[in-house]
Amino acid sequence: MRRFLLSAFLSSAVPAMAQENIIQYVKPITGTQRMGHTYPGATVPFGMVQLSPETDTIPYEMNGKYNPDVYKYCAGYQYEDKTIVGFSHTHFSGTGHSDLGDFLIMPTVGRLQLNPGTADHPESGYRSSFSHSTEVAEPAYYKVKLEDDNILAELTASNRVGFHQYTFPGTGQAHIILDMMSGIYNYDNKNVWTFIRVENDTLITGFRQTNGWARTRIEYFAMVFSKPFVQYGQQNNAKDVYKGFWRKFDQSKNFPEMAGRQIRAYFDFNTAPGEKIKIKLALSPVSTEGALKNLREEIPGWDFEQVKRDGQALWTKELNKIHIESGSKEEKENFYTAMYHAFINPTTYMDVDGQYRGLDMNIHTANGYTNYTTFSLWDTYRALHPLFNVIQPKRNADMIRSMLSHYEQSAQHMLPIWAHYANENWCMIGYHSVSVIADAIMKGNAPFDVNKALDACVTTARHRSYDGLEYYIDRGYIPEDKNGSSVSKVLEYAYDDWCIAQVAKKLGRSDIYEEFIKRSGNYKNVYDSNTGFMRPKLNDGSFKASFDALQTHDQGFIEGNAWNYSLYVPHNPDEMITMMGGKKQFTAHLDSLFTMELPDKYFAETEDITRDGIIGNYVHGNEPSHHVAYLYNWTGQPWKTQERVRMILKKMYHPGPDGLGGNDDCGQMSAWYIFTTLGFYPVCPGADQYSLGSPAIDKATLQLENGKTFVVDVKNQSDKNVYVQKVQLNGVPLNRLYITHADIMNGGTLTFYMGAKPRKG
Known part of the structure; x- marks a missing residue:
């Protein structure tokens, strides 16, 4: 009845003129090749589960040095790869760095192998070759044939639960492997600890704690099979598992507790030809009990097709x-x-009861709002959050509430910079939560304490120990010989300060307005009229002598060069144009930007x-x-x-x-x-x-x-x-x-x- 009512509501929510099948136009495979860094797997709008295939296991370091090949695998999948190593439950979409890839599941048949093997020899492990001809990627649904073992893999999801359906051949040697070691960007020592508890012959619970891009990330799970397994076990070569008095037990087979940094477990089944084994795996940031609540609330039954339909109905509603x-x-x-x-x-980053793990590692409850995570704010303040203010205003307001909760839990008393899964990873520059908050307030989408939000913005922007702000506040610029990417930082801080000034003006807080409208003009301090470009200054106040306007690194910029960043004064384009010589000269600069040809040497310095x-x-x-x-x-x-x-x-x-x-x-x-x-x-x-x-x-x-x-x-x-x-x-x-x-x-x-x-x- 609950699902019937949900489907009826979703159908009625779609406008009559828009009954066209919108799902057919969505191509999740787009961006999975080269640098798009998207994933093709199953998720629902803003869902906590992103259930998707991994196509390789690339070490983060080789011979003690960063392995540049890992950059391709920010989402765990590259279209040109020929093998799949398994299906994990958490992924970033389109990022330039990564983490996640939690709780990888892989179905196999035949001789049990508890290592992933290699892409050129998939038969040496549990990975399998696959073909794009059998691959289907739709919103909330993914399907592929695992050719080496003749297994059809299908995936769907609710918000917090990943739903697997594997169609096996007839065999007495069917296995489901649960790899607790696998992860995207496999840092050395990434796994702090993993734990599996076999509750009964269909229910497994556990957690994974990692030290990767996020310094300390804990994710819990509850996993249930559609039929009982006949036996289970784990690999028996985990050198880092403390055994002590536990040596009294044979922990390698049919022992209900598994703990260590390098755990791969297996669960064995007998299957008839064409038999489907289904798995539901729920996530929680709080506890295994929370994961069980999420599982029982969101997918209480075993109807895979109904869950797929529900997920696609959610997408249809949002897309329309x-x-x-x-x-x-x-x-x-x-x-x-x-x-x-x-x-x-x-x-989404909370259980069905509103509980979530905060930045302080304590458990909090989101009262009256949905708590969100994965804030790539240096990117998304520009257009994504403004788009939400137009067509997702309630969600955007909840995202800001989540940012303000982050601020309250922060030991640094700062709004998020780049945050995910109860962690701040301090990636990129600026303090662009300020922009997101200001955009919502100025556009009237602020059902929260706006003065409290402004205070959080001001405290963040006055944090002198953060990334060159001491120099910026005292001098109006950041010396490149004291703090790198200095010009980019000055320009982005100046814009964020303008945002603070606009909110302060709206709220009648004139002292804050005067302080930050003055700071918003600091972009002028890094403009060199002799070259016509924004240019890094040194500690003595002089411009850096060796200057290449086409170069990015060591020139005061990040993910751009002087040609690009000299155009970054979004809050005062008229004054920027005047400063750069007037409309005619500025237009010529724009024309050249689009028509010039960069020499090859500028493409070799970094994957950026x-x-x-x-x-x-x-x-x-x-x-x-x-x-x-x-x-x-x-x-x-x-x-x-x-x-x-x-x-x-x-x-x-x-x-x-x-x-x-x-x-x-x-x-x-x-x-x-x-x-x-x-x-x-x-x-x-x-x-x-x-x-x-x-x-x-x-x-x-x-x-x-x-x-x-x-x-x-x-x-x-x-x-x-x-x-x-x-x-x-x-x-x-x-x-x-x-x-x-x-x-x-x-x-x-x-x-x-x-x-x-x-x-x-």
């Missing part, structure tokens, strides 16, 4: 929040795949710089450039914005395994695509304006949470007609190059009239 019309199937695939990727992260995401010297694969194409709107040449964004859409996105021109970065690349395809983009989150571009669909209807609809109606749109001739808002000519957040939230129609030639003047 924007219904597009287009004569191009590829465009629909691009758009709905982007929405799919945008709605994966951040992820690849030709995958680059057009000229415009680096779409790295986020500091994401607003750049829209800056022509400030130079009096908006037709160049229209031309550039349509070109980027075509070059950087297509519905195939290599269809993303860079890491998707927890949905940021996809959010850029969504906004840009709709015809507007948030150049400066924290402001209420969206800069106009060139819509790439015929029509879009946004179903807003306030019950209203906002329609983008595009006349005469085509691959040739990329230039905007005129724009109307609710039938009235729009004589500006932006719309406001209120324009969207009030509902109505934004009409673009397109043509093949630029409309100048």
Whole structure:
């Protein structure tokens, strides 16, 4: 009855005009090749479980040095690989670093092997070859044939439970392997400890504690089989397992407790031809008891197809929040795949009763909101969270509540920088929780204590011991010889400070406004008028003598160079343009950025710089450039914005395994695509304006949470007609190059009239 009511609710929630099967257009395989770093497996919107295949086991270090090959496996899967080593339950989507890959399960038959083997000799272990011809990847569903053992593997999921279904041949030697050692980015000593408890002949519980990107991460599980196993055991070569008085037992076989850093367990079955063995594995950040509650609440039965239908119904509901019309199937695939990727992260991080593990490692309860984790904020503040403020405002507000809880639990009294699974890993720069909070407050989506939120922003921004802030506060710049990536940090701090100033002004806190509006002008201190670029300064106040505007490393920048970062003043583009010589000179800089050709030497320094995401010297694969194409709107040449964004859409996105021109970065690349395809983009989150571009669909209807609809109606749109001739808002000519957040939230129609030639003047 519960599932029937859920299905009925989801069906009624989808607007009548949008009954088209949206699921068919989502291609989870997109971005799984090269640098997209997405995964193809089963998850639900913002789900805690991401159940997906792993295609290799790459050591983080080789001969004591970083192994660059691991970078390909941030999501555990690479499309060109020929073998699958198993299916694990936690993954990042589109990141440039990784962790996770918890609780890997692999079905096998024949002689029991408790090592993964190698990609070139899969028969030497429990891995199996596979073919993309038998692979199916859909929202909330994944299927593949494990060819070496003739096993059909199928996966689906609820929020907190992964559901496996394995169809076996007839055999007396069927095995399910539970690998507690396997993980993505296999650091030496990553496993602190693992534990398995065999509760009965169908139920297993346990936990895994790791020391990886997250310093101390604990994940609990409860795992149940659809039929009893006949025997079980573990590998018997774990050198680091303390045995002591436990030597009195034979722990290798049919012993109900397994503990150590290197545990691989097995469970044996007898199977008839075509028999399905099903497994449900629930996660919890709190306890095995919490995992059991999650399992019993979310998937109490064994109907795999029903769970798949429920998961896909959830995706259908979310995807229909924007219904597009287009004569191009590829465009629909691009758009709905982007929405799919945008709605994966951040992820739920609490049990069904609201309990979660906090940053202080204590157990907390989220009262009245969903607690989230996986905050890749250096990426996602730019477009993903602004997108949520439009079509996922309640979720975005809950994400901010989660950030504020993080702040309260932080020993450093700081908002999250890059946080996941009750850990802060301090990755990347800036303090961009501030941007996310400010954007929500300024756009009226702040059902929380806004003054308390502002205090958290201010305390974070005044933290003198954090990443060069002492120099930034005292001098207005950061010396490159004291703290690296100094120019990037100054520019991003200045933007975040502007966000704080806007909130302070709105709340009438003038002292904070004056402090931070002054700090927001610090970008001027790293501009060198002699070269026309932002440039690193040294401790003595002079500009760094050896300077290469095309170089990234050792030049004061991170994931970008002076050409890109010199355009990063989103909160004051008019003053930036004046500072850089005026509109004519600035336009020439933009033109050159897109048309110049980078010499090969600039692609060899790091995996961050690849030709995958680059057009000229415009680096779409790295986020500091994401607003750049829209800056022509400030130079009096908006037709160049229209031309550039349509070109980027075509070059950087297509519905195939290599269809993303860079890491998707927890949905940021996809959010850029969504906004840009709709015809507007948030150049400066924290402001209420969206800069106009060139819509790439015929029509879009946004179903807003306030019950209203906002329609983008595009006349005469085509691959040739990329230039905007005129724009109307609710039938009235729009004589500006932006719309406001209120324009969207009030509902109505934004009409673009397109043509093949630029409309100048």
